[in-house]
Structure formats: structure tokens, C-alpha cells
Amino acid sequence: MMDGEAVLKGARRAVLGLLLAVGAGAAAPPEPPASHPQPQGLPGSFAPLIERVKPAVVNIATTELGNSANQRELPQIPSFPPDSPLRDFFQLFGVPSTPQLGPLTALGSGFIIDPSGFIVTNNHVIRNGTRIAVTLQDGTTLEAKAVGHDDLTDLALLRVSADHPLPHVEWGDSGKAAVGDWVVCVGNPFGLGGTVTAGILSARGRNIRQDPYDEFLQIDAPINQGNSGGPTFDEAGNVIGINTAILSPAGGGSIGIGFAIPSALAKPVVEELKRSGKVTRGWLGVTAEGITPATEDALGVQSTNGAVVASVTPDGPAAQAGIKPGDVIVKFEGNEIRHVRDLTWDVANTPPGKTVRVAVLRDGKQEALNVTVGELSQRGAVAQASTGGGAFPAVGLQLETLDVARQRGFDLPPRIRGAFVDHVVPGSPADQSGVRPGDVIQQVNHTPVDTPRQAQEAIEAAEKNGKKAVALNLNRDGQEEFLPMILPSGRGS
Numbered sequence: 001m002m003d004g005e006a007v008l009k010g011a012r013r014a015v016l017g018l019l020l021a022v023g024a025g026a027a028a029p030p031e032p033p034a035s036h037p038q039p040q041g042l043p044g045s046f047a048p049l050i051e052r053v054k055p056a057v058v059n060i061a062t063t064e065l066g067n068s069a070n071q072r073e074l075p076q077i078p079s080f081p082p083d084s085p086l087r088d089f090f091q092l093f094g095v096p097s098t099p100q101l102g103p104l105t106a107l108g109s110g111f112i113i114d115p116s117g118f119i120v121t122n123n124h125v126i127r128n129g130t131r132i133a134v135t136l137q138d139g140t141t142l143e144a145k146a147v148g149h150d151d152l153t154d155l156a157l158l159r160v161s162a163d164h165p166l167p168h169v170e171w172g173d174s175g176k177a178a179v180g181d182w183v184v185c186v187g188n189p190f191g192l193g194g195t196v197t198a199g200i201l202s203a204r205g206r207n208i209r210q211d212p213y214d215e216f217l218q219i220d221a222p223i224n225q226g227n228s229g230g231p232t233f234d235e236a237g238n239v240i241g242i243n244t245a246i247l248s249p250a251g252g253g254s255i256g257i258g259f260a261i262p263s264a265l266a267k268p269v270v271e272e273l274k275r276s277g278k279v280t281r282g283w284l285g286v287t288a289e290g291i292t293p294a295t296e297d298a299l300g301v302q303s304t305n306g307a308v309v310a311s312v313t314p315d316g317p318a319a320q321a322g323i324k325p326g327d328v329i330v331k332f333e334g335n336e337i338r339h340v341r342d343l344t345w346d347v348a349n350t351p352p353g354k355t356v357r358v359a360v361l362r363d364g365k366q367e368a369l370n371v372t373v374g375e376l377s378q379r380g381a382v383a384q385a386s387t388g389g390g391a392f393p394a395v396g397l398q399l400e401t402l403d404v405a406r407q408r409g410f411d412l413p414p415r416i417r418g419a420f421v422d423h424v425v426p427g428s429p430a431d432q433s434g435v436r437p438g439d440v441i442q443q444v445n446h447t448p449v450d451t452p453r454q455a456q457e458a459i460e461a462a463e464k465n466g467k468k469a470v471a472l473n474l475n476r477d478g479q480e481e482f483l484p485m486i487l488p489s490g491r492g493s
């Protein structure tokens with residue numbers, strides 16, 4: 001009996017111990033999950049950086065005396081075509097967009113790059129200002145003088161005088177900044193004191209069609225009106241950009257898409273403004289375009305690298321060197337030309353008067369030409385149009401003989417020979433390719449043509465040979481141009 005009771009008591013104690021163990025296990029805290037590693041590159045705080053660079057960021061206010069005679073609307077957006085949808089979205093900061101009478105005031109930001117008082121900002125902030133006032137972080141206001149400006153890059157350099165060295169910041173290398181890197185934007189809008197936003201570099205090499213040298217950094221750090229001309233800093237506190245434009249609904253503020261001029265572009269411009277007060281650029285005297293599938297077929301090239309010469313300015317540097325419409329520029333002073341912008345940059349950075357070696361593809365062969373680069377100035381041409389008769393319906397051209405009346409009516413030089421484009425059918429292959437009434441077709445696939453019939457036969461022969469496009473050498477308003485023209489599909493099979 002005693003043995004049985006002992007066994008029973010032992011069993012009870014075992015069950016109780018098991019229950020206590022289970023209860024203890026249920027009450028015990030769960031095992032902590034494995035910790036995830038902290039993402040690399042996240043800053044703990046930007047405060048040390050801001051404390052160091054903020055004193056060098058200034059407010060800029062410009063005043064222009066206005067009256068009823070010069071009432072006008074100051075530009076707020078880049079110069080887009082009238083029908084461009086981008087007109088309503090791209091905005092420059094710091095410039096009022098409504099007509100004003102009396103003193104006209106523009107507000108923006110800038111940053112000091114030299115303790116002696118040199119300040120960088122946007123040209124559109126100080127443009128047309130009769131008085132420029134710079135307010136430092138400590139509230140001191142100094143009168144500034146414009147050292148120089150550059151319209152094409154929207155950069156300006158100012159200088160103030162102070163009785164002590166001023167705080168300044170250093171240039172960084174925008175070329176080393178990678179998409180995803182942290183950036184910090186600092187501004188001094190409306191004299192409120194410094195404002196700071198942070199984000200990442202979203203994209204590089206953005207072209208918003210503001211000028212021929214667009215290579216903007218796209219950043220997602222919010223930047224708003226009054227911050228134009230302010231600096232974009234990398235994590236080391238060096239300036240890698242100048243805040244210039246935002247993508248925004250008309251009348252709205254920042255939606256997190258901003259654009260900054262990269263330091264790689266800005267620094268040499270600022271240095272030249274500091275030396276001479278102006279920027280001098282090289283000029284080749286051509287208009288060029290990229291290589292499209294139609295261009296490849298028309299020219300018989302095997303690569304999309306290069307810049308196709310569309311037109312050559314008479315008596316310009318390229319014309320004097322023998323460059324012709326239809327040539328493909330593949331090298332400029334030893335540098336490979338992959339895109340039209342490569343050519344634009346290389347020419348612009350060449351000192352006027354320097355003779356350079358330019359390699360072109362012509363009729364499938366590469367030729368080297370010596371070109372003495374000129375100096376860039378404002379140049380343009382006016383396009384003219386007309387209507388008429390005569391038909392080449394497959395392509396959409398109406399060609400006529402180039403007689404004396406047409407030469408005089410379109411102010412064409414007497415020496416010109418070719419087929420006169422009297423009319424272009426809207427929506428036709430010729431229209432889609434950019435052929436205009438008033439053009440004179442002088443060559444088809446590099447073969448001279450003197451009459452409408454010769455031009456038609458040359459185009460039809462290209463179709464029969466399976467060509468998708470033909471190379472046209474035109475004379476437009478007295479200026480030679482190259483144009484690849486698409487051919488109708490399904491013919492010549």
C-alpha cells in the first residue's frame with residue numbers, strides 16, 4: 001500500500017513538474033528575432049555638415065526700376081516652343097511671373113566660393129537687376145557687383161566687399177556622384193535664413209531643353225521658390241550642383257523633382273567669369289543630328305555613333321574646311337563622337353582660333369579634315385514656305401523646275417541647281433521626314449539632280465533597291481542641309 005502511494009505521489013509530482021515547466025515556457029519571453037544589418041550609407045545626422053556650410057549660403061535680392069513704358073513679364077520658365085507641354089511644368093526659381101510696375105524685385109540664393117567675396121548664383125536671379133543686395137547668414141546686407149554672367153548655362157558671378165574674410169565652401173566633383181548618393185540642398189530664400197532639405201541624386205545628364213549644354217543633375221531633395229542659385233552638397237559638404245529648376249504643375253511648388261547644374265560644368269564657367277568677366281566658346285558652323293535607323297539606311301553606316309551634319313553655315317569654319325551636309329562626324333581632335341552632345345561639348349570647349357582634326361564618314365569612307373574653330377555668337381536662319389502644283393504622290397512631294405521666278409521669290413542664289421519642292425503633302429513620308437516647301441533637292445544619295453524627273457527617278461531607284469530611306473542634300477533658304485527622307489513601305493518588292 002505504501003509502495004503504491006509512493007508511486008502515485010511520484011506520478012503526481014511528475015505531472016505537476018511538467019505543467020509548471022509548460023507554464024514557465026509559455027510565460028517566458030519569445031526568443032528575439034535575428035537583427036537585420038543596418039543599411040550602409042545612411043547618415044546619422046546632417047547637422048555637422050549644415051553647421052559647417054550654412055554660413056556661406058546667402059540671400060540675393062535684385063531690384064530693377066520699372067514704369068509703364070517698360071512693364072513686362074519676367075521669364076520664369078526656359079524657352080520652350082509655344083506648343084510644348086513642358087512650358088507648364090518647368091519653372092525657374094526666384095523670379096516673379098506677373099507684370100509689375102515700379103521696382104521689380106527678384107529673390108534667390110547663392111553661395112560664397114572665395115573668402116574675398118566671390119558669390120555664385122543663377123543668371124536669371126540677377127538678370128536685369130540695377131541693384132543687387134546680398135544678405136549673409138548673420139543678417140549683414142552688402143551691395144554686390146556683377147562680375148560676369150553666362151546665358152547659355154544660366155550662371156552668374158557676383159562680388160561683395162567686407163572688412164573680414166567671409167565663410168566659403170569648396171567645389172566638389174559632380175562626375176563622381178552616383179545615382180542613389182545622398183545630397184543636401186541649402187538655400188536662403190526671402191531673407192528668412194537658411195533652409196535645408198535632403199534627398200538622393202535621382203539621375204544624371206538630364207536635358208530639359210533649357211540650353212544647348214543641359215547636363216542637369218536630377219535630385220529629389222525638395223527645393224522651392226527662392227532657392228534658385230543655392231548649392232547642392234555631397235555628403236562631404238562640397239558643392240556638386242547649383243539648384244536651377246523644378247518640375248512643377250503651373251503655379252505649384254516643388255513635387256520632389258529638381259534640377260541642378262553639375263559642378264563639372266559650372267566650375268570652369270565660373271573660373272572663366274572670374275578671370276575675364278565673360279565666357280568664350282568655340283563655333284564649328286554646323287547643325288547636327290543623331291543617327292536614326294532611317295539615317296543608317298540612307299547613309300549606309302553600320303553604327304549609331306557619330307553626329308550627322310544636317311546643314312553647314314556658308315563661309316563658316318566647317319564650310320571652309322570642306323565639311324558637307326550628310327557627313328558623319330565621328331571624331332573631333334581625337335575624341336570619339338558618340339552623340340551630338342559630345343560634339344557640342346567638344347566644340348564649345350575648344351578655344352577659338354585653334355585648328356583641330358575632324359574625322360568624317362563620307363560615302364562609306366573616313367576622311368580627316370583640318371578645321372580652324374571660330375568663336376560662338378548668336379546666329380540663326382529664317383525658314384520660308386510656299387505652295388504649288390506638280391506631283392510625286394508616293395512620297396508626298398510636288399516637285400517643279402527651279403526657274404528664275406522661284407529663285408527670286410525664295411531669294412535663292414542664281415548658282416543653285418536642283419528640283420524645287422513646291423508642295424509637301426501633310427502626313428506623307430516627305431512631311432514626316434522634315435522636307436519643306438521651298439527646299440531645293442540638289443542630290444539624292446549623293447548623286448546630283450538638276451530636274452524634278454531626275455530626283456524622282458533617283459528616289460524610285462532607291463526604293464527598288466530595297467532602301468528604307470534616301471539621303472537628300474537640300475538647299476534651304478540659301479543654306480545647304482542634309483536630310484534623310486523615309487520612303488513608303490511595301491514598294492519595290
